[in-house]
Amino acid sequence: xxxxxxxxxxxxxxxxxxxxxxxxxxxxxxxxxxxxxxxxxxxxxxxxxxxxxxxxxxxxxxxxxxxxxxxxxxxxxxxxxxxxxxxxxxxxxxxxxxxxxxxxxxxxxxxxxxxxxxxxxxxxxxxxxxxxxxxxxxxxxxxxxxxxxxxxxxxxxxxxxxxxxxxxxxxxxxxxxxxxxxxxxxxxxxxxxxxxxxxxxxxxxxxxxxxxxxxxxxxxxxx
Amino acid sequence: xxxxxxxxxxxxxxxxxxxxxxxxxxxxxxxxxxxxxxxxxxxxxxxxxxxxxxxxxxxxxxxxxxxxxxxxxxxxxxxxxxxxxxxxxxxxxxxxxxxxxxxxxxxxxxxxxxxxxxxxxxxxxxxxxxxxxxxxxxxxxxxxxxxxxxxxxxxxxxxxxxxxxxxxxxxxxxxxxxxxxxxxxxxxxxxxxxxxxxxxxxxxxxxxxxxxxxxxxxxxxxxxxxxxxxxxxxxxxxxxxxxxxxxxxxxxxxxxxxxxxxxxxxxxxxxxxxxxxxxxxxxxxxxxxxxx
Numbered sequence: 001x002x003x004x005x006x007x008x009x010x011x012x013x014x015x016x017x018x019x020x021x022x023x024x025x026x027x028x029x030x031x032x033x034x035x036x037x038x039x040x041x042x043x044x045x046x047x048x049x050x051x052x053x054x055x056x057x058x059x060x061x062x063x064x065x066x067x068x069x070x071x072x073x074x075x076x077x078x079x080x081x082x083x084x085x086x087x088x089x090x091x092x093x094x095x096x097x098x099x100x101x102x103x104x105x106x107x108x109x110x111x112x113x114x115x116x117x118x119x120x121x122x123x124x125x126x127x128x129x130x131x132x133x134x135x136x137x138x139x140x141x142x143x144x145x146x147x148x149x150x151x152x153x154x155x156x157x158x159x160x161x162x163x164x165x166x167x168x169x170x171x172x173x174x175x176x177x178x179x180x181x182x183x184x185x186x187x188x189x190x191x192x193x194x195x196x197x198x199x200x201x202x203x204x205x206x207x208x209x210x211x212x213x214x215x216x217x218x219x220x221x222x223x
Numbered sequence: 224x225x226x227x228x229x230x231x232x233x234x235x236x237x238x239x240x241x242x243x244x245x246x247x248x249x250x251x252x253x254x255x256x257x258x259x260x261x262x263x264x265x266x267x268x269x270x271x272x273x274x275x276x277x278x279x280x281x282x283x284x285x286x287x288x289x290x291x292x293x294x295x296x297x298x299x300x301x302x303x304x305x306x307x308x309x310x311x312x313x314x315x316x317x318x319x320x321x322x323x324x325x326x327x328x329x330x331x332x333x334x335x336x337x338x339x340x341x342x343x344x345x346x347x348x349x350x351x352x353x354x355x356x357x358x359x360x361x362x363x364x365x366x367x368x369x370x371x372x373x374x375x376x377x378x379x380x381x382x383x384x385x386x387x388x389x390x391x392x393x394x395x396x397x398x399x400x401x402x403x404x405x406x407x408x409x410x411x412x413x414x415x416x417x418x419x420x421x422x423x424x425x426x427x428x429x430x431x432x433x434x435x436x437x438x439x440x441x442x443x444x445x446x447x448x449x450x451x452x453x454x455x456x457x458x459x460x461x462x463x464x465x466x467x468x469x470x471x472x473x474x475x476x477x478x479x480x481x482x483x484x485x486x487x488x489x490x491x492x493x494x495x496x497x498x499x500x501x502x503x504x505x506x507x508x509x510x511x512x513x514x515x
Binding site: 017 | 246249250253254255264265267268271286287288326327328329330331332333334335336337338339340342345367368370371372375378379383384386387400436437438439440510511
């Protein structure tokens with residue numbers, strides 16, 4: 001098991017009422033906002049399971065919109081996130097999926113995010129309890145990403161040598177890799193490499209990594 | 224430096240070190256940070272706790288589900304006119320234990336300790352003792368690190384999740400944490416802190432999680448009162464030299480064993496207990512429309 005900090009016990013500092021349904025929801029949306037890395041113009045949230053059933057009473061909806069606006073879990077502006085979103089021109093909608101789906105965690109949300117460049121990012125997040133979260137799909141590909149470390153998410157063609165190229169650039173920038181995992185739908189298709197590091201990862205390193213033509217896109221998510 | 228059980232923690236304390244010091248050192252070494260950062264983060268948590276425990280005394284905060292709100296103000300008024308019957312430490316703890324869940328249910332900012340549903344217990348004990356005994360900020364922070372050590376052991380070896388092990392894992396754990404903190408702040412030994420924690424946890428074994436309409440409002444709020452009162456009671460027992468019959472490690476294991484046997488209906492699903500009383504169901508229909 002990963003290190004349990006005293007602040008996992010006495011914490012998180014959070015807008016209530018629920019660590020899983022409010023704080024976790026805000027964290028999932030905040031992670032997605034950091035991933036797209038540009039101004040978001042439109043977002044559709046699809047809620048499953050307990051999220052779909054009880055989101056209103058737990059402020060899950062306000063927390064999700066708050067996270068997309070960049071608010072941390074203890075930011076009181078979450079309470080008023082709908083108005084703030086409307087003022088800033090963010091379009092948002094909620095869809096509830098009440099089907100009993102066996103392979104879906106009870107506290108799950110799918111987000112379809114449109115950036116101002118027209119780019120669309122699809123992310124699935126699960127709120128695991130106590131404010132802990134995991135992103136489990138990016139653009140339909142199954143992944144595991146918690147945002148607990150500084151991270152690079154590299155979308156690449158599943159070719160030999162791509163991962164080696166990433167690690168060699170990072171090592172030349174003195175980035176110590178904590179975890180590295182590759183996720184892919186099928187052999188030779190698109191793969192997602194998630195590199196997690198203790199140190200912040202420089203944008204310049206990202207520019208160098210991007211030069212590999214097999215790499216389609218890189219998302220830099222600082223903790 | 225790290226510890227995984229209460230026994231290992233007491234071993235680290237055997238050279239005259241207190242639990243708070245061990246927990247601080249563990250955070251710095253295992254969390255790869257420095258002591259200033261750790262201290263600042265805990266001070267921030269203390270200040271959030273303080274605001275959440277005091278604001279509802281004068282400001283009634285409506286909850287999102289409408290089941291609670293105004294309890295702290297009522298209790299405070301009652302005490303101000305001298306009508307409280309529990310004595311000043313217990314009555315103050317009662318007020319604060321109700322204030323924080325009220326803040327939480329109104330989408331205010333709180334510190335989960337260890338969870339949002341049980342967030343009133345530790346602040347209640349901290350601030351009641353602070354006022355009555357003139358405790359310093361350093362003593363309160365020591366109390367929080369002591370509570371953190373107990374909560375960490377429960378998180379690691381048992382559970383602090385109502386969905387996994389019922390309310391005994393949330394309010395029960397919070398009560399054990401607060402009991403250990405109270406002992407430490409009032410000058411007790413590390414052994415006494417863990418005795419108090421074990422007794423406190425033992426007193427709440429079997430408590431189910433049955434929130435009305437699935438919301439963190441009722442009976443969560445009033446259970447925070449029992450968590451705080453239980454913590455103070457068990458701290459006084461340990462401070463007077465009473466030992467826990469069952470050691471903390473075994474009590475934590477017992478809590479988890481009971482937790483997994485609690486039926487699903489009584490583990491945060493709102494399908495049993497208070498939630499399924501006719502009144503509980505009526506509230507659910509009012510809030511969410513249609514009955515489950």
